[in-house]
Structure formats: structure tokens, C-alpha cells
Amino acid sequence: MAEALHVELVAADRTVWSGEATQISARTVDGDLGVLRGHQPLLSLLSPSVVEISGTNEKVIASVDGGFISVANDRVSVLAEHVWLGGEIDAAQARAELDEAKTAAGASAEFDPAVRLAQARVDAAAKAS
Known part of the structure; x- marks a missing residue:
């Protein structure tokens, strides 16, 4: 898919989810963040919050205990010590x-x-x- 973001949702002990997505939203210490293709490079601290990833065929809902979000070249990494999938x-x-x-x-x-x-x-x- 040419117009997708590559997203990795990673806990300290495992990769929780990895795949293509059209959008990701998360809460940073500076406020809510939405990321689409072409987003400017960014590195920010996450607040304990919900992370939503709109994949091509699914929507991933997870809770993180803080951590970091990195965005560069249509690649998004969400790194936290603990990640819990909503389901x-x-x-x-x-x-x-x-x-x-x-x-x-x-x-x-x-x-x-x-x-x-x-x-x-x-x-x-x-x-x-």
C-alpha cells in the first residue's frame, strides 16, 4: 500500500503490533497527536493513554504506560515499558x-x-x- 504508514507498537519485552496503517493517534505530554502519511519528523514523550492505530483491515486499540513516539519518513514507532491491547x-x-x-x-x-x-x-x- 503506497499511502500507508509503517507502525510498530513495542513493549519492553515484545513487539505488540507491527503493520501498515493509515492513521495513528496518541496522547503526548504536550497534548493529543494524530499522525498521517507525510507527517513531519517528531520525537515526543507519551502520557499514560490510549493509542489508536487505524490499519488497512483493522483498528488496533492499546493502552500504554507512557513511553515515546517517533515519527520519521512515514514510519511510526510507539515504545513503552508496558502495552496492553484493548481486547x-x-x-x-x-x-x-x-x-x-x-x-x-x-x-x-x-x-x-x-x-x-x-x-x-x-x-x-x-x-x-
Whole structure:
């Protein structure tokens, strides 16, 4: 496919997904990012969030615990210590983890990294179902 991005979604211990895509969206520490073919080179830090990859025949939904995104020459690499595919996340367990994280964080829950990661896992599970 001539008008595709080559995308690699990589965790510390494995390549989670690799293939051709038309679009990828992720949340960086500077805000939401959408990448299409021809995007300018970029290296940015990811926030704990949902990453969406629109492939040629599928849509991949994943949750990352932070990491990096690199874009150059229509190649996109998403690198994180942990990556969970949305379809592999137990939604009930993710909601329970979110509730626990919010309780532990108290008043600062909105800014707590554990809450953000738990919310990303809940969101990925919901979008994948």
C-alpha cells in the first residue's frame, strides 16, 4: 500500500503490533497527536493513554504506560515499558483498579499517574469492545 504508514507498537519485552496503517493517534505530554502519511519528523514523550492505530483491515486499540513516539519518513514507532491491547484487558478488573487508584490518590486524583494509567486501561477496554 503506497499511502500507508509503517507502525510498530513495542513493549519492553515484545513487539505488540507491527503493520501498515493509515492513521495513528496518541496522547503526548504536550497534548493529543494524530499522525498521517507525510507527517513531519517528531520525537515526543507519551502520557499514560490510549493509542489508536487505524490499519488497512483493522483498528488496533492499546493502552500504554507512557513511553515515546517517533515519527520519521512515514514510519511510526510507539515504545513503552508496558502495552496492553484493548481486547486483552479485563474491563471489570480495570474499573476496579481505577477505583482503587482514585481512592489512594484522594484529592489529587486528576493528576496522579496511577489514576491516568488505570483510566487509559478502562478506556482502551471500552473502545475495543
